[in-house]
Amino acid sequence: MTAMQKPQFFGDGLPYTSDAPWTGKLIVVEGTDGSGRTTQMNMLRDWLEVQGHGTVETGWTRSKLIGRAITEAKKGHTLSRMTHTLMYATDFADRLEYQILPALRNGFIVLADRYVYTAMSRAMVRGVDPEWLRELYGFAVVPDLVIHLKLPVPQLILRVIAAGQMNYWESGMDLNLGEDLYDSFEKYQTMIVDELDRMATAYDFITVDATMSPDAIQAIIRQHVTVLLKGRTS
Amino acid sequence: MVQKGAQYNFDRPHPFPGKLIVVEGIDGSGKSTQLQLAYRWLTARGYRVFLTEWNSADLVKAVTKRGKKKMVLTPTTFSLVHATDFAHRLVYSIIPPLKAGMIVLADRFVFTAFARDVARGCHPAWVRKVYDFAIRPDVAFYFKVSLEVALDRITKSRAKLKAYEAGMDLGLHPDIMESFRIFQGRILDEYQKMIEEYGLTEMPAERPIDEQQTLMREIITQALAGVERHIERPESLAI
Numbered sequence: 079m080t081a082m083q084k085p086q087f088f089g090d091g092l093p094y095t096s097d098a099p100w101t102g103k104l105i106v107v108e109g110t111d112g113s114g115r116t117t118q119m120n121m122l123r124d125w126l127e128v129q130g131h132g133t134v135e136t137g138w139t140r141s142k143l144i145g146r147a148i149t150e151a152k153k154g155h156t157l158s159r160m161t162h163t164l165m166y167a168t169d170f171a172d173r174l175e176y177q178i179l180p181a182l183r184n185g186f187i188v189l190a191d192r193y194v195y196t197a198m199s200r201a202m203v204r205g206v207d208p209e210w211l212r213e214l215y216g217f218a219v220v221p222d223l224v225i226h227l228k229l230p231v232p233q234l235i236l237r238v239i240a241a242g243q244m245n246y247w248e249s250g251m252d253l254n255l256g257e258d259l260y261d262s263f264e265k266y267q268t269m270i271v272d273e274l275d276r277m278a279t280a281y282d283f284i285t286v287d288a289t290m291s292p293d294a295i296q297a298i299i300r301q302h303v304t305v306l307l308k309g310r311t312s
Numbered sequence: 313m314v315q316k317g318a319q320y321n322f323d324r325p326h327p328f329p330g331k332l333i334v335v336e337g338i339d340g341s342g343k344s345t346q347l348q349l350a351y352r353w354l355t356a357r358g359y360r361v362f363l364t365e366w367n368s369a370d371l372v373k374a375v376t377k378r379g380k381k382k383m384v385l386t387p388t389t390f391s392l393v394h395a396t397d398f399a400h401r402l403v404y405s406i407i408p409p410l411k412a413g414m415i416v417l418a419d420r421f422v423f424t425a426f427a428r429d430v431a432r433g434c435h436p437a438w439v440r441k442v443y444d445f446a447i448r449p450d451v452a453f454y455f456k457v458s459l460e461v462a463l464d465r466i467t468k469s470r471a472k473l474k475a476y477e478a479g480m481d482l483g484l485h486p487d488i489m490e491s492f493r494i495f496q497g498r499i500l501d502e503y504q505k506m507i508e509e510y511g512l513t514e515m516p517a518e519r520p521i522d523e524q525q526t527l528m529r530e531i532i533t534q535a536l537a538g539v540e541r542h543i544e545r546p547e548s549l550a551i
Contacts, residue, residue, distance in 0.1 A: 094387055094433030143379055143389060160399035160445050165372070168392035175386045213441040217388055 081309060085182075088194075089216020092175070102182030103306060104219055106193040107299075109227030110270060111248060112237030113288045114295065118227065119191050121296045122303065126187055131307070134181040136173055138192035143172040159204040166197040167214055174218060182219070187307075194218050195281065199273035203266065204253065223306050225299050226283035228275075231268050233289055238263075322422070326447040330410035331539055333532060334421035336503065337455030338496050339477060340462030341517045342524070346455065347419050349525045350532060354415055358541035362409040364401060366420040372397045380476050387432035390476070394425055395442050402446060410447075413540065422446045423454075423510065427502035431495060432482060451535045453528065454507060455517035459497055 082099035091097065105122070107115050123133050181188050194215045201211055229237070238244055246252075249259050250266030278285050286298050326332065333350070335343040347363070354361045376393055379385040385393065409416050422443045429439045466473070475481065478488045479495025507514055513531060515524060 090435040090438055092386075092388060093435050143375060143384060143393075158399060158403040160403065161396055164392060164396040164399050164442075168375075168389055168396055171386070171388045171392055172384075175388065176384075210441070210444055213438070216435075216438050216441075 086220040087216065088218050088220060089213055091219075092217050095175075095179070096183075098183075100183045101185040101310075102188060103223075103310075104178065104182060104188045104190065104221040105303065105306070106190045106195075106221040106224045107227065108192055108195050108224060108274065108283065109288060110229060110234055110267060110274070111243055112234050112241065113227035113229040114292060115191055115227060117292055118225070118295055118299060119189055121292070122299055123189055125296075125300060126189075126303070132184075132186045133189055134177065134186045135189045135191065136177050137190075138170075138196055143169070159201065159206060162204070163197070163201045163206055163211070163214070166200075170194060170197065170215075171217060178219065190221070193221060193224070195224070195274065195277050195283075199270050199277065202273050203250065203269040223302055224281060224283045225302065226274065226278050226285045227288040227295070228271075228278075228285050229288040231264065231271055234267055234271070235264060322444055322446045322448055324448065325450070326410065328407070328410035328447075329413040329539075330415060331451075331535060332406065332410060332416045332418065332447065332449045333451045333453070333535065334418040334423075334449045335453045335455065336420060336423045336427075336512065337453075337457065337515075337517060338459075338462050338499055338503070340465040341455035341457040342465070342521070343453070343455040343517075344419050345521060346453070346515070346524055346528055347417055349521075350528055351417055353525075353529060354417075354532070359536075359539070360409075360412075360414040360542045361417060362405070362414050363417045364405045364419070366394070366398065366401070366418075366424060372400070380474075383475065383481055385476070385481065387429065387434050387481075390432060390481075391425065391429040391434050391439060391442070394429075398422070398425070398443070399445065407447070413542075415536070415539065418449070421449060421452065423452065423503070423506055423512070426506060427499045430502050431498035432479070451531060452510065452512045453515050453531075454503060454512040455515045456503075457517040459493060459500060461518050462496065463493065 082101055084099050085091065085097050107119055107122075109115050119135065123135060126133050178188050178190070198208070198211045198215070202208055238248070244259060244263055246259075248266075249263035250269070251259065251262050253262070253266065255265040256262040277283065284302055286295055288295065335347045337343040344365075351361055351363050372393055376397065379389070379393065406416055406418065425443060426436070426439055430436045473488050473492050475488070477495075478492035479498075480488060480491050482491075482495065484494045485491040503512075506512055515528065517524065
């Protein structure tokens with residue numbers, strides 16, 4: 079018998095939808111670029127499916143509804159921080175209602191490659207009030223487990239440069255932090271890492287050292303997931 | 313000191329030299345007609361006036377249009393997509409003219425969201441919190457009209473009702489006219505609650521157009537005390 083669980087939200091949830099208990103679980107992997115999130119997500123998914131658990135994966139941004147508009151708006155650099163923040167919230171709400179909630183209600187394990195915390199950290203380094211953000215995301219489901227892959231900024235920089243992923247927005251160029259892309263990137267990512275650290279305490283993340291080998295990281299993640307799924311028949 | 317969700321605050325008057333005047337009310341309340349007339353009058357009196365409508369921002373226009381056409385917007389995404397659009401409009405169309413000392417006339421403001429999104433099922437406190445970054449208008453007119461009069465005006469002037477304005481996404485009634493009646497009725501209830509909550513200026517929207525306009529101009533005149541006119545009044549347009 080699988081334990082039923084009453085949905086928990088950051089705030090008032092979605093008053094117009096059912097809050098009937100579900101058997102699904104929401105597992106989030108958070109971390110900056112280059113922290114190995116995708117690798118870990120894939121390993122976790124394979125392992126869960128081998129055990130017979132149904133999984134659904136969801137990434138951050140690019141829902142059907144608003145994904146293209148975000149890409150377009152970013153090209154023009156016309157976004158103010160509020161439009162930026164609200165666009166991400168819209169995108170997330172769309173995926174939550176059409177992807178995440180239906181999967182949880184149907185007993186799937188939802189694996190989220192980043193969650194509201196990423197959006198919150200980006201907004202917070204742009205000066206948006208954490209309290210307001212928490213209320214804005216009051217409709218979001220509280221995850222059952224948040225794995226935080228923590229990578230020190232020097233390693234992060236090396237990995238991102240090697241992958242050729244240093245761009246305008248990931249470098250926080252809209253914030254005028256530094257002389258060039260590199261300076262800005264370093265300062266911006268440091269700010270993001272600090273915000274994630276702060277949230278790690280506030281939101282009970284399981285922080286894992288992302289400089290370890292992928293297998294060693296995965297072993298730790300699986301321990302936590304095993305505890306979470308205890309008593310659950312696949 | 314922690315910064316607010318926004319630079320400005322909806323709880324207190326804005327610090328700009330310009331004035332923000334907004335009109336609110338359900339479709340068919342005549343608010344846009346009245347705002348247009350006020351625009352003509354103010355311009356003729358030599359004020360620099362900027363007119364802005366909700367949904368005029370092109371940032372998320374494509375999204376809203378597609379989402380509505382395919383009926384995929386949920387109450388929450390409907391609310392957030394409009395909040396995104398509003399934020400864009402605030403930063404690009406409302407605050408700059410106010411800073412420049414102009415009069416901004418806004419056809420619909422946050423109260424539209426408060427009424428419409430709550431009527432759709434969003435939590436009243438949540439919707440209000442989302443719009444915390446907005447600024448407070450100097451005058452907010454609410455054109456109060458009965459459902460029957462509004463419906464009569466709409467059916468006379470328009471061929472077809474739109475699905476979302478009739479609340480068809482909520483499954484209230486299979487008939488679009490009936491659904492419109494139920495949904496707009498809920499919106500009226502929400503507006504009614506806001507008159508006191510936000511001190512909206514109630515307008516007798518079933519009275520003749522010119523009579524309402526006279527009243528509107530009196531109220532605007534009071535609100536504009538101390539606001540400078542930018543150009544000398546052209547004699548030919550003197551009112």
